[in-house]
Amino acid sequence: MKAARIVLVVVGVLVIAFGASVLVTSVSPKRIGGLAAWLLGAVILHDAILSPFVVGAGLLLRRAGRSLRAWVLVVVQAAIVLGSVLALVVLPEIAAKRHGQKNPTVLPFDYGTRLLIVEGVLLLVVVAVLVVGVVRARRSVVRGSQTTG
């Protein structure tokens, strides 16, 4: 395994070096500075904004998980994840369209309305699942007290 790892590291370093040379030969130094700023920004965005947000959402779900049934939690969680990813993809699309289309066939839809509708549907699913979950939990509690009482 050690030999394989060494070979992989050497190959990786060579490929990175090639990428760097492609970058230096095809992009002017002034603009590479701009790229460096964006690369650094990506790390900061992830470590300082995205991660804490995800951790917070996860902890809230964990708190909710105490009083919810597993399948309810799984559906709610899937809806939140899908809704977040769609927002992440479509919000820039809305911004791009606001920034100006090159012609009417580029970004032809009303993405804001469409995103609201899809997120609304996801919200409805979440609410429906929560209601069903709570009702079922209550019923089983009632049934349980009847059999014992």
Add this chain to the structure above:
Amino acid sequence: MRDAEGDDAREGQDSDDRSHDGETGTRTDGGGRSDGTQSVAHGPSRLAGVRHLLFEARAALASPNRNARSAVVLGRLLGLAFVVCFGTGIYSHLLQEPLGWMRFPTRPTQLYQFTQGLHITTGIAIIPLLLAKLNTVMPALVQVPPVRGVLHLFERLSIAVLVSASIIQVTTGLLNTYQWYPWPFPFRQVHNAMAYVIIGSLVIHIAAKLPVIARYWRKRDSYDEQGRFIADPASGSELLPPTREARPASAPQAAVAETAGSTAPGLLGRVFRWIDGVDEVAAQPAADTAEPTRASRSVDERAQGRRQRIARRGFFGGVTAAVVGVVALTAGQSSKLAEPFNVFGARQRGLGANGLPVNRTARAAGVLASATAADWTLTVVGPDVTRTFVRAELVALGTTEVDLPISCVEGWSQMATWKGIRMRDLLGAVQAEPGSHVRVTSLERHGGYRIMDMGPEYAEDPTTLVALELNGSTLDLDHGFPARVIAPGRPGVLQTKWIEKIEVLR
């Protein structure tokens, strides 16, 4: 997402000396709590505060999804997706900037439509996969100690490069499909160079993690019969429960206090008591003080396994929903199959002049006057003969109808019916040698694609046309009127519009 309470239970185990503990599968049992208080670590006191903070962060991040097996599973998918994007991306790049000796396949005619559609669709699928992977390995972000040596420093740097380059690559690629470029660097060159940086740092990452990948490659080696994750310190994973690494002296007591639900100090302790429910934890078998019986322990294990399984399935269910959802709602721009679900695609098939979307309009290209001029002619320059054709003379050469797709580098594509004169007939009219390269010039005044070179594989192909009609009517001005090139298997930017000259190069 529901976390096993075993995470807290594991807090109380052992000191930082890993070597003396040989067992692997039974670490999450409640019995471990009994020796929690006796574990006094020999961590350096100066950095204790920082380390304590890191440990608390790790405890907050502990989750059944954030383990080495999940990282391996997501890493495999993500690695595959990166390789697909890299291969299709390099293919697209070489089509646009070929090395002199290169020849490309012209069949199937939809090859580029397929490869570039795959490139964009896979790139979009990478967004949720990358987020899932970053979420899974988050505890490694706050690992203790942060740096273990020179090699470890380089490894963490290579991961920083991999992560930031991947985020930039995915972001710029996505915004490119929206034709929005809000960054201070050229898109295509940077996207191309970063592809190598990503693949290179990915290979280094695989090298660094090879023992972990091998250890957790198979499911049956990763979970015990109860479905609990097997934490194996020998694998070198940085995603093991906190007890598997060095810890500050104060942590075990705090952890025990937290699990007992009594007097854990600090805000974090209070937050976690609220999250995990003090009563619930306290109601568990009194594992802190007494050794549990064999029976209660196995019940505990099964419950833990069940909780971990549900958490993992919920997590992967969410990731699957996100990948399927985001792909299905956008892939309609490049796939007929997904067309009915095209909710968020950047293009709508069939929308535009001649029933086809437009990338560069005649106005944007500055050809409104020159392309509509009554005296337009097409000049064909052969090795010895030069001929000019008015539109009627072109038609007199004999027209052919072909079905070829327009496939844009930005991912959208659509099949269309073209009618025009075969390129090889035009070349024959000026006695070009077989195997000639061809240069086509557009009426555009500027722009990177005003001049387009075409290898003999395209020039001689019977489906390569100088097209005059599109989908049954005269070529729209925005689609290249009076004449444009259409060839099989090439990116849209090389299907030159508003052409005025064709030269035989050699």
